[in-house]
Amino acid sequence: MKVLAAMSGGVDSAVAAARAVDAGHDVTGVHLALSRSRGTLRTGSRGCCTIEDAMDARRTADMIGIPFYVWDFSDRFAEAVVDDFVAEYTAGRTPNPCLRCNERIKFAALLDKALALGFDAVCTGHYAVVTTDAEGRRELHRASDEAKDQSYVLGVLTAEQLAHAMFPLGATPSKAIVRAEAERRGFRVAAKPDSHDICFIPDGDTRGWLADRLGSAPGPVVDTTGVEVGRHEGAAAYTVGQRRGLSLSRPAPDGRPRFVLEVKPASNTVVVGPREALAIGELRGSRWSWTGERPPTEFRCAVQVRAHADPVPALARVSADAVVVRPDEPIMGLAPGQSAVLYAGTRVLGQVTVDRTVSVPALA
Amino acid sequence: MAVYLDHAAGTPMRPAAAAALAEAAARAGNPSSVHRHGQAARAVLEEARERLAAALDCDPLEVVLTSGGTESVNLAITGAYRAARGRTDLVVPGGEHAATVEAVDALVASEGARLVPLPVDADARLDPAVLAAALADARGSAALVTALWANNEVGTINPVRELGDVAAEAGVPLHLDAVAAFGAIPVSFRTSGAALLSVSAHKVGGPVGIGALVVGRGAAVAPLLHGGGQERGLRSGTPPTALAVAFAVAAEEAVATLAEEARREARLRDRALAGMTAALPGAIVRGADPGRPGARLPNNLHVTVPGADGEDLLLLLDAAGVSVSTGSACLAGVARISPVLLAMGVPVEEARGALRITFGHSSAEADVDALLAALPRLAAAVRS
Secondary structure, eight states: OEEEEEOOSSHHHHHHHHHHHHTTOEEEEEEEEOOSSOOSSOOTTOOSOOHHHHHHHHHHHHHHTOOEEEEEOHHHHIIIIIHHHHHHHHTTOOOOHHHHHIIIIIIIIHHHHHHHTTOOEEEOOOOEEEEEOTTSOEEEEEOSSTTTOOTGGGTTOOHHHHTTEEOTTTTOSOHHHHHHHHHHTTOGGGGOOOOOSOTTOTTSOHHHHHHHHHOOOOEEEEOTTSOEEEEESOGGGOOTTOOTTOOOSSOOTTOOOOEEEEEETTTTEEEEEOGGGGEEEEEEESEEEESSSOOOSEEEEEEEOSTTOOOEEEEEEEOSSOEEEEESSOEESOOTTOEEEEEETTEEEEEEEOOEEEEHHHHO | OOEEOBGGGOOOOOHHHHHHHHHHHTSOOOTTOSSHHHHHHHHHHHHHHHHHHHHHTSOGGGEEEESSHHHHHHHHHHHHHHHSTTOOEEEEETTOOHHHHHHHHHHHHHSOOEEEEEOOOTTSOOOHHHHHHHHHHHTTOEEEEEEESBOTTTOBBOOHHHHHHHHHHHTOOEEEEOTTTBTTBOOOHHHHOOSEEEEEGGGTTSOTTOEEEEEOTTOOOOOSSOSSOTGGGTSOSOOOHHHHHHHHHHHHHHHHTHHHHHHHHHHHHHHHHHHHHHHSTTOEEOSSOTTSTTTBOTTEEEEEOTTOOHHHHHHHHHHTTEEOBOSSOEETTEEOOOHHHHHTTOOHHHHTTEEEEEOOTTOOHHHHHHHHHHHHHHHHHHHO
């Protein structure tokens, strides 16, 4: 197969590309320049597309012996991921930009370009497994290394996208093995730290970054009865489930910690309350996708709402205009905008972007 | 079989130049030393300078050796600006090389220079009348006019003699960036009317790492590098004797074979051009008409392909073993929309589909065959 390997300059995508070559594929490496104002040097373990990272990717491609190009996707990334991130927060939701990037950049814009140029597949260093059954149907599964499993952020892939995806690291028992392999292959990036956080917020300060873009809009922090218990600098920078950084002037009557329960952008209000009020008994959304065939109208599954959250057994119902998921046990702190990825065992069935949640008390 | 059709980016060293480089590099001696070894090195260096001067039609004394085209251009612009005392205007046409654009920007940002931008025509040519009008407006505040002898991207040759006359009339020194022109078309410093002229060795089949700035006797230039005062005090640092010898050999050979080589490369170019316009519907030749004598570098072909991305075309040709360029400079591998095409008035969408194909002394018919054989795949990709 003709394979386009997305190479970030990190150790995972380097080993993934090398394994694709070992598997006999005709591989071309490509580094995506995603930032409009790229830094020259990498700082710590944050960020992902400095010129130093592009150089690292290029040197790895040289060692593997594959052609290598840098493609500028910065405009598309800004529009589809960064602007979306800001717009979602502005609307009081909590987006997952990595998921968005996979959905709209890596397995959309990049894959489209790859297919147009005659490639058959896009290869990445994601930790997830793709299996193919006797009839050629593909399934997306969790990685063997549960600690590194990235199937959650790939939950947005459709069957069509999955048909052209290649994840050579998915069956590796642990990340340590990948690092050792990079070392053995002589990659300079073998010991490069993993990237964390959101790549376009290099210092990791999401609230500060959002505040720079959204400006300051002071407003009230209220309790569930509507009584003002503090002030905030802009509701959009808050996330449901958040506890820190609330600086409330009035302590709760019972002295227990309070959490953000709801962000109301229309009235610029942040609602706080006790932890148990975060318990969600039902979620629903109108934007969903399936990694394979459309499931039945009602099915048992496990729902996962964050990259590293535990999956919770649940009942899902699919109607014409919504997917509704009822977890068997309450899910703590779930915000609109998050993706709920549905699993059957290790298999990823699909995902629904949460529009609305119903708390356990409200359900009862 | 790998086919190289990006000679404008750097042409392979001529065998005679490579041999001269190896021979001279093995010898001891700093040309500035007083002893016999130093004297021998000085003799080799000065002989190389004389041969270079002959190739450039200037005095040996006027040849200041630099590390390459970028340094020559920086020394010319920054050096002339700093020596101009009180004259602040830098007169610069659109579509210049990045070395010029960035050197001027730096002087504007931190040394009080004023940029006087001049429009170029749809082929990237600077009209002497446009320069004359700008210099009339400048009224004694112009420090320097700088212009490309020939455009490195689209191959258009500027009317340098007329530009030299206009600059001389106004009493403003002219710098010509002849990096793309030297070795491809006749370049005479003496008759150009320029005060300063930049060239680079690796564009004529010499080594990378050496170039020259021709500094006319009347030109005022302040040095950028300070030290031992070599090269008339304009470029301190131990002169690279072996590189200079190889540069001289390559320049001499390029100039001696120029007329015949220009005809040969133009034939290759025209065959490639015919094939490309036939295979890629709507492909537009950018820059001066290749059919007009003296209007365009004989080794340069530049087209834009509607609806295509030059980067994609480059990748497909690369996969077929044919190395070409999109023409515009890269920043860490990221191709930018060509400022040259934008200066020519080409819409952004069309400028995206740019492809530059350039020939050199080692180009052969088989290279064009390989290019033409790869075109159907390009055409298919453009359609999809």
